[in-house]
Amino acid sequence: MGRMEAQGLFMKTIIISIGDEVTSGHTLNTNASWIAQNLEQAGVTPERVVTMRDDIPALVEELRQDTRRYNLILVTGGLGPTHDDVTKPALVKAFRAPLVRDEKVRRQVRSFFKKIDRPMAPVNEGQADVPKGFTPLSNAIGTAPGLMLTSGRYTLVAMPGVPSEMRHIMERHIIPMAKKMAGGAVLLRATLRTAGIGESTLATSLTEKGVAMPPGVSLAYLPHFGQVDLRLTVTGKDRRKAQAVLNKAAREIENAVGEFIYGKECQTLEEAVGEILTRKKITIASAESCTGGLFASRVTAVPGASAYFMAGVVAYSNLSKQKLAGVKTETLVRHGAVSAEVAKELAEGIRKATGADIGISSTGVAGPTGGTKEKPVGLIYIGMAHANGMETVKLNLGMDRARNQGRTANDMLVWLWRTARDWPGDSL
């Protein structure tokens, strides 16, 4: 666990987000994640994010605690002109800093309203009041300036909660400062994205193959919906050395479990599939029953999908399975719509109808109704057809409808990725 040793290099940083709309879950805290990601690139890693309600005494207590524990305290929200804006009153109280009217800020607020051609409400005059000892940070795109207090031990910055204004103040004032304070410390990350293998099997596999992270490198398993991302983090003072350490660790993992790695960084599975299909000039078509178009919509979410995705059908009714994908009546009668045989005919049928290289299909009981003892909710067949034949895979999911459909579309993509990866004709 390299992280623990390296932590001392960094400023101890906390982000505080103020607002009932955030604690109540009605607004996602995207401000905190933007700040964290941008600070990290500057070499500063936040240790903690606190989201609080619009509550002055609670904020006063939090600020007093944090000034003893952190070197950089970033507050967002609660800086507007209305009654539920609690940050400035809390600063006044926590730091015994009475408000002083700042003429420069007053002129800026006035000129802002002039610029956007709106009358300035009297309530906005108060935005020029700055707690004594605080430095106002200019906000060119809104009315509330940032407020900064620096002591020997810590820097505290309060910013508006409006994302664009917060970002403006961060980019103009805080990130340059953080870079200096971080003093050349670097934190580098790499993400290897896997599919078709579970978190624990992956961990066991790496251990069995003797892959261990050297000091200074940490490895995190980030599972999400049938896939696991492996995220490597390296911290250090020398960017080059850190990069070399990171590359070496990534290579070791790739050597051990490379067959499950479909992409890097933020590449999606459908993008990885699209890249291979384009490169190898493979075309595909889909015939979906229980996934209802979800597979096609994920494939066509990728720009340029028209190069390899010929067409899809959502063959929901039996009649449409016959008419649009050429499934035989006899097969439907003998095996039922949810069967390996129908999955095969759907895949082969759409392949023939469109002339694609690969046909891929789904049929199953997505639920919550429609299950029987022999064919319960979550029983799903996926099929694939190409020049060398037809295959099917049986899934037993047994989750709710959304997850049965989502997981099946994902498994279809994983299967397609493997098939395309092993397809002849790579001209790399």
Place this chain on the structure above:
Amino acid sequence: MGRMEAQGLFMKTIIISIGDEVTSGHTLNTNASWIAQNLEQAGVTPERVVTMRDDIPALVEELRQDTRRYNLILVTGGLGPTHDDVTKPALVKAFRAPLVRDEKVRRQVRSFFKKIDRPMAPVNEGQADVPKGFTPLSNAIGTAPGLMLTSGRYTLVAMPGVPSEMRHIMERHIIPMAKKMAGGAVLLRATLRTAGIGESTLATSLTEKGVAMPPGVSLAYLPHFGQVDLRLTVTGKDRRKAQAVLNKAAREIENAVGEFIYGKECQTLEEAVGEILTRKKITIASAESCTGGLFASRVTAVPGASAYFMAGVVAYSNLSKQKLAGVKTETLVRHGAVSAEVAKELAEGIRKATGADIGISSTGVAGPTGGTKEKPVGLIYIGMAHANGMETVKLNLGMDRARNQGRTANDMLVWLWRTARDWPGDSL
């Protein structure tokens, strides 16, 4: 503002989210907002959300502090089987509670792996270890059970960070308990969901029609992606009175802007559409080009969609537009694939091919490439065909690919909703 008075009625609640991926901003903290929203409905309002890194000593300190200050402490994340999972070691340390192997949990973990038909890695054996004094909370859809500790003053619950598993444990164990603990304080909410009207037009319309919220009721406008939710909140001590106030306010809004309200609470647009189609026995089919199956996948996400959704085609290539949806070569040549004429023929073609009452279609330039001066990115036609004729709507979106596709599928649903609503044969 009823909130401030009512606050004392509620349990003091904190949510703690564990994970470097959350503090670093790489993962949005959607777990915390889900928990907050669902607790609120149970009468419990969280005061604080803390996001922490994978750091055992920091979590131990946080837990010790929180047990003195909060009555309900909910921890998510850090409960998996790998080395970076810090929650269980922190519980052991904070509560001096050594691990005890729980045979019942062990059987559950084993049977989970059996159910999903995968081998159980030895590392998963450890998931059956429970800190002494903690109650394991069964997790039917994953391997890590929840862990609960109750004392006279507080209840602490640790849950896995995988959203579906967390939700499962919350719904099964925690929300019913929270309802009981909330003991009578009420916060009631009603949401009226609108489509086809903007936020400011909606606000103006309500003002012009003299709709004003009485004291104790607040109205929030929550816009999202071409729709606006109207959320009413009432707080009080008497459930009946609060409910009456809420109902009256909702009725007033319905009287004023009812034609734009498609549903209530968490009903989705596709559910509202499905309800009307089922009730009026209307069948539909889709022929999508630029939305690539997104419309079909939203329609088929609703249980029971097979009653009204006959089939869809994703006619991505020109050839598939002709073969699967009967678009004429001449039309494609004369007007191009992105045209009102092709939108009409797609809608009428799929209607005829499937025998559905309504055919609906999309064709356009989703982007980011493929735009020309005459047909720029974001130019999209949607079409509808039924026994009384064919219509098209031209959209000029000009956003990125994902939003062009998403907004188009949404507009198709809004149009279908209005058409179905005004369709004859309502037997209500």
